Amino acid sequence: MSNFAANIFLAAAWAVLFGSFTWLAMISGFVVGYAVLWLLQPLTGVRSSYFKRVWYWLKLLVLFHYELVVSSVQVLWDIVTPTLLARPAILEMPLDVKTDAGILLVTNLISLTPGTLSIDVSEDRKTLTIHAMFADDPDAVIAALKNGMEKWVIDAVEERA
Template sequence: MNLFTINTLLAIVWSSLWADFTLMSLATGFVIGYAALWVAQPLFGGRVLYFRRVWRVLKLFAFFLYELVVSSVRVAWDVLTPTQLSNPAIIEMPLDVKSDIEILLVTNLISLTPGTLSLDVSPDRSTLIVHAMFADDPDALIAELKDGMERKVMEVFEQ
């Protein structure tokens, strides 16, 4: 049984003990279960990737929330003000991610961020076609996407 499954079971047991199956209770149980597994880490032997991966997923989530807020404000400002600040363009972003799940996550995170939309992935899965609302400098936008979303996704899935 992997550590994520054990942590989930610990969260369910925690909620059962409190007879409170709310999202907050499950999240609390998950955090307490994570801490308990962290303390018991020597019992699992060697390096345990689970603890680093959870931290990287949380960092990706926080980064995405930050990008979501910043881009939402930027798009709302452009829509609500009389001046047109957008310079839309379709750009080709070379992909460093290789697996299907990494490509899926990168494309979905880009599409969920206001002002950008993933249009297609090349047949050889080396290029992502993106429509960007603010593409004044396409090279800077590509660098921002690669250094942001793609790098964070790669960190989550690296061994």
């Protein structure tokens, strides 16, 4: 049984134990199950990447929501103030993410963030075409996306050797 399946089972057992199948009971059961599985890891002798990947997924969710708020405020500020700060541009970002799921997640996260839009992925899947609303410095925009969203997705989605 995989660690994820065991964690889901422990979360359900936690909810049964407390007689409540609410979201709060399931999430707290998941956290307790995660801690139990992590503590039992030395006893089983099997090292799993599951524990790091859960951390990376949480990091991705939190940091994406932070970027969502920051970019929303930036776009809103540009709309409500009389000065126009937007300098739109079409940019090409080389992709380091390799899996289909990773490419899909990167493109969707970029498109969900106000002020940026994924336009196309090249045939060889090595370049992503992006429209950026605030592209005063195109290299800085690409570097921010690569060091931010793309890196977070690589950490969360792709297997490491």
